[in-house]
Amino acid sequence: MAAAASASSPTSPAAVTERRGIPGASFVEDVETYLKQSGLDANSSLAFLQERLQQYKIVEMKLLAQQRDLQAKIPDIEKCLDVVATLEAKKGTGEALIADFEVSEGIYSRAKIEDSDSVCLWLGANVMLEYSLEEAKALLEKNLENAKASLEVLVADLQFLRDQVTITQVTVARVYNWDVHQRRIKQATKEE
């Protein structure tokens, strides 16, 4: 059940080990036991944690880029749906739709769109298909739903990732502090 976010377990810190390829950061109850268990000294452990932070950073960049793409795609699909809805509304009346469209930057031309039962949809990869108005609407609505669902999953992934980053940063601070504390104790006993 790797999909559970760590905030949903109020009692046990045995959180998620990973989520969709993102390694989970295990919460450290006590710094000393953590260092003994891993067999690392403070410096190596800090180095390891820093490396983890870098990996998280890379994944975060990737997810943010994907999120930006999706956020741009959604308004596009909504605009297309708008046009299809307008054509549908015009269908009954028998009037032609007159529209000004952009031929090139700053240059517009007038088009007269007669009553029609079908539209062509650009599917990407230089492919365009003709659909009936109902089919086009259904396809666009399905695409919109998929895009919104993917965006939700992406946002949840990003939240999980940021939580792991925070946990790791706090662990770094605690390990460092513990190390400094140890050094001071050693210093104090040496001086006695």
Place this chain on the structure above:
Amino acid sequence: MYFAKRVEELIRSSSADRFGAACGSSGEASVPKMQKGEGSEAQVTWEDQQNINKFGRLNNRFHELEDEIKVAKETNENLEDASNELILSDEDIVRFQIGEVFAHVPREEVENRLEKMKEDASKELERLEEEKESILAQMAELKKILYGKFKDSINLEED
């Protein structure tokens, strides 16, 4: 990430004695604070960690919301301007943007569409403002709890 860089600098200067907990993992609210003396002994429990995580998440959402509110305000203003222009003009056919083209639409229909768009936009803005208020309240609560336990060892302010 600001905090990670600072920690590296601190590690190199081994005589330092500092503790700082980072919050707001996008680097916006993370400033390690100097602290002389023993170094804090307050242990970080899982519950504390979850609170810190939650604060970070709220902080991120708060900044995203600020951007979204800015866009929503602009949209509202544009719609206002558009409807004012419409009142001033006296054409019967208005070129109304649908998708990427400007369709010739009779004036009345444009008025109706514009009214509906303005309503939707202002509802959206209201919703965003409410979410922002709620997030600010939650963040204030968490600040109280975390400062209560960690006092000076933690910094939850923006840079």
